[in-house]
Amino acid sequence: MVKTIRAHNLSLLDDEQCWSVFANHAFFPTESQDRSALKEVGRKIVEKCKGLPLAAQSLGGLLRTKVDISDWEDVLMSEIWEFSEDECRILIGWSSEIIIRRRNELCIYM
Numbered sequence: 001m002v003k004t005i006r007a008h009n010l011s012l013l014d015d016e017q018c019w020s021v022f023a024n025h026a027f028f029p030t031e032s033q034d035r036s037a038l039k040e041v042g043r044k045i046v047e048k049c050k051g052l053p054l055a056a057q058s059l060g061g062l063l064r065t066k067v068d069i070s071d072w073e074d075v076l077m078s079e080i081w082e083f084s085e086d087e088c089r090i091l092i093g094w095s096s097e098i099i100i101r102r103r104n105e106l107c108i109y110m
Contacts, residue, residue: 012051019046021053025060033067041072048081 013021019042026042027035042063049055063072 010053013053013056014051015046018049018051018053018056019043022046022049022056022060025057026063028064037069038063038067038072041069041076045072045076048076 022042022045023039026038042060045059045063046056049059059075063075066072
């Protein structure tokens with residue numbers, strides 16, 4: 001049975017909410033290392049996310065295992081921040097297709 005549900009429009013996150021999403025994905029909760037330098041760069045990355053939760057979550061997850069500050073600075077200085085809205089739509093569509101293909105491949109093996 002197929003059912004249609006109403007779309008729910010989400011608003012953008014404020015800076016602290018966006019930081020919380022990013023930090024929850026970028027840092028292990030039980031980590032004891034001093035990550036203050038990474039957190040400083042992370043805050044700048046979060047500013048560039050402009051309140052978009054998927055961007056904060058994805059970038060936090062990407063950087064979770066990166067302990068070298070240069071990796072974080074590469075993300076901060078990346079030219080992806082300069083992409084137009086149309087270019088971003090293309091990237092999101094492309095990423096979605098890859099995810100769907102991989103999911104389907106995994107289902108075949110199950």
